[in-house]
Amino acid sequence: MPETPLTGGPALGVVGRGRLGAALLAACRADGTPVSLTASRGGGWQADAVPEVIVDASAPEAHDDVLGYCASHRVPLVACVSNLTDAQWTSLAELATVVPVVRATNLSFAHYLQLRIAEFTAALTRGPLGAAGTTVRERHPAGKAHRPSATALVLAETWTGASGRAVTDIADERAGLPVSEHELTHTWDGESLHVRHHVGSWAVPARGALTAARWARTAPPGLVTMRTVYDDLTARSTP
CATH class of the missing domain: 3.30.360.10 (Dihydrodipicolinate Reductase; domain 2)
Known part of the structure; x- marks a missing residue:
């Protein structure tokens, strides 16, 4: 795995090539968001550099690898996998003691x-x-x-x-x-x-994942939900 961050702007890691992962990669291509890491069951982990935020749109089976990577490289995580075990939710909370973690039950x-x-x-x-x-x-x-x-x-x-x-x-x-x-x-x-x-479109949660990733990039360590993300962003935009 790479050890140095990609420079020149925000870079994402996208784990999972299912419907959400594919939509997120398409959204990144559309707005020019760099993707420095991808991971999938069939393609393994492919990385050019350490991303600034990882979006996990995979499955519970990949959870340990994702958390291990985020912990070792101190990378914020947007966690979009909802059907985790109690032990996996506990591990997610433990990761949040060292990096920001957005628990994204619904991204819209x-x-x-x-x-x-x-x-x-x-x-x-x-x-x-x-x-x-x-x-x-x-x-x-x-x-x-x-x-x-x-x-x-x-x-x-x-x-x-x-x-x-x-x-x-x-x-x-x-x-x-x-x-x-x-x-x-x-x-x-x-x-x-x-x-x-x-x-009616996977582009909707993909936009939400990008919003969460940009927010998490500068957030302090802690476990939050999308409610915190949108509360913060709407408060900033209120006159």
């Missing part, structure tokens, strides 16, 4: 807005005007690794944390076109409110 900015809307709704529905019931629905194409999705669980946890009321159901569906849908539904007597987020 609109998903961030959906979470903020859930919190806003929770604040306005306390007391006698409270929602009679809240549910989460998620849809992914057939072949999605696990169900319910990590994003659906985060939606449910966000609602419960903000409102003090658990969701009454999390429905998951495996059918249809890429990429995903996540919907939060609040039901009163005779009316309902649906907050739905639909992603």
